[in-house]
Amino acid sequence: MYAFSNAVNSMHSEDVKRLMKQASGKSLISFAGGMPNNDLFPVKQIDEIYNSLPEDTKKLGFQYGPTSGYPPLIKSLESYLKNKGLAIEDNKILITTGSLQAISIITQEFVNEGDIILTENPCFVGALSVFETVGAEIHSIPIDKNGIDINALKSKIESLNRKPKFLYVTPNYHNPAGIIYTPERKKQLLEVLSGTGIILLEDDAYSDLYFNEDEKHLIKPMKSFGVKDVEIIYTGSFSKILGPGFRLGFMLSSEEIFEKAETVKQALDACTSNFMQILANEFLAQQKLEPYLTFLRSEYLERKNLLQKHLETYMPKEITWNEPKGGFYIWLKLPPHIKSTDIFKETVTKGVVFVTGRTFDPASRKDDRLRLAFSNMPKDDIEKGVVILSETIKKALKTSEATIQ
């Protein structure tokens, strides 16, 4: 039975639910949605694919498929992963109903109520929901602009009296922090885990969305580093490179982990939609992904540049952030005496929303940050949104100064 912890029911989702509700209003400027803009989806390409499918392939789309996934898609994914330096070797691919299902399957495979999971702080809120619903004990480790804090990770592992089941990280274009781990930091992380028996869960949903071709080498997954004594489960998603509505993700793991994962998946939804898998496979097999990614990267880069420019223009000097090199997010840092939640309460009345910092803290406390997603922003709204946000922050700064004096 799922543990319906207060955390899930009240802390994270309260903000998120309110945001979603608010964000559905038409006049809102929303930096909240960590999703592509509807106008960026490859609708035309999928139209072409759908209408050129042979009749027999279409019929297959209506039918049950193997639990592990539609075999041609698994084959296409092997090439896709090879391009990222991931040799399949002794590993196997399991297609999942979104990459969140992969995280859910792995959690159900390894974690009992009360078991320890290590995460980053901040951490992807979807993964936190999964970990909390099974009643895991979450210990989080801070990250800086180059990745997870290695000393903090070491101390944490040493301080625990039980072995954590796994460490969950999103090293490439982190959600919400926007950073990418340096290769050095990835190497250090593997060194710390080496020999501990702690599994590394490497969630790589954003790595195709780099802004600069010259920095492509930075996305190299830890699973491709050839480290033999760390068990690494790698997960990926079609949500950022095709569309979340397809609900397609995958995991790459050792055969032993794959086999149990397949059994768990069998009892979760039997198999992932063949219909969606067939369309996604053609998208890959017909080489439509790379041209589409080129388009996406330029669109997101343009939005990031606009947001970066307006933040530089309008934000008071007390507000800092790291300019992202890819992905969807800018992660603003507020002075410690100003709470993201208070800023939110003010901006929402003026029609601007974002996701508050504490949403991404497993303990729901740390609230000196706020996440701005530029991925789903109409370009014309960005400046207006930043102006309202910066004015609200300036007002809060003044009020807090007045209070201090």
Add this chain to the structure above:
Amino acid sequence: MYAFSNAVNSMHSEDVKRLMKQASGKSLISFAGGMPNNDLFPVKQIDEIYNSLPEDTKKLGFQYGPTSGYPPLIKSLESYLKNKGLAIEDNKILITTGSLQAISIITQEFVNEGDIILTENPCFVGALSVFETVGAEIHSIPIDKNGIDINALKSKIESLNRKPKFLYVTPNYHNPAGIIYTPERKKQLLEVLSGTGIILLEDDAYSDLYFNEDEKHLIKPMKSFGVKDVEIIYTGSFSKILGPGFRLGFMLSSEEIFEKAETVKQALDACTSNFMQILANEFLAQQKLEPYLTFLRSEYLERKNLLQKHLETYMPKEITWNEPKGGFYIWLKLPPHIKSTDIFKETVTKGVVFVTGRTFDPASRKDDRLRLAFSNMPKDDIEKGVVILSETIKKALKTSEATIQ
């Protein structure tokens, strides 16, 4: 953590896996697949729907949707359920990724390892997998041609020292038994549960597939009986009326159960594919379901009639069965000294497969039955398949007689 019981890994799935492997060979005559035939899917209708979708609706198909489901589909389902006599009233619909996900969600919501679940015997093997992977203690109650054995159900409940979490039944065109509960038996079942606090999980995946319009009243769900002191969760599926590849199902439950179920689903796959939900919604909203069902019913009736006729012609008198009034299956009864698994071992070498009886027994023992699915059979194969099957059974009867003498 999922309980990886031996049952799941070895008993049920061994046969099923072997069957699936065998059934993928081209020359096999397969009575095994509990699924529609590829040639029966409404490909043309979905083509028309897809190509007439407004651009904005298509874009929505690529995007995340609410966890509870695509609102227009929920609305269409309300009408669909009203036609079955199910007033929504205080209940809520949750769209799920196939109806197996609904069973999985309900199990995760209510069942801890070691908790008791009541099922029919025989029981849908997909549900058994779900119950076994969470480590439930399964107690099964026999069914006869009119439904669950009421006295056996009463005695079972009285004999248990703990309250079962729920009773799982598939009253309409049972898988594998092919029967439909009589209205009287449905009423008696509700009387037994009344006041016990045992939830009724009513799985209704096949009710649209009756063969005779005059018997339509028989499918009336127990949830529509107006019994106030039995908590009933009703589940349905698009797999039999559109296609399993859509991975679409739903559950109808009280608001309290719905809310927790939504939280569980949030952590399983966030939401069900908007793309698939949009196509399914148009299929319902454009009134394409009823004409398609008329076609399906006549196709399945024809296949059932062929199978029934050839069984009557070729089967020895020792073999009995109930002629089904709808659904996908005929459930043959063998004399007690002949094992379904032994028959299978013989027929598979001759190119004929089916699912063995013990697959559907939670204890994996009762093996005097075999399930023949006519839904996925090319009509021309039916006679040949029955001839091979009946010859094998006759041979087994002779051998056993010889052994006895």
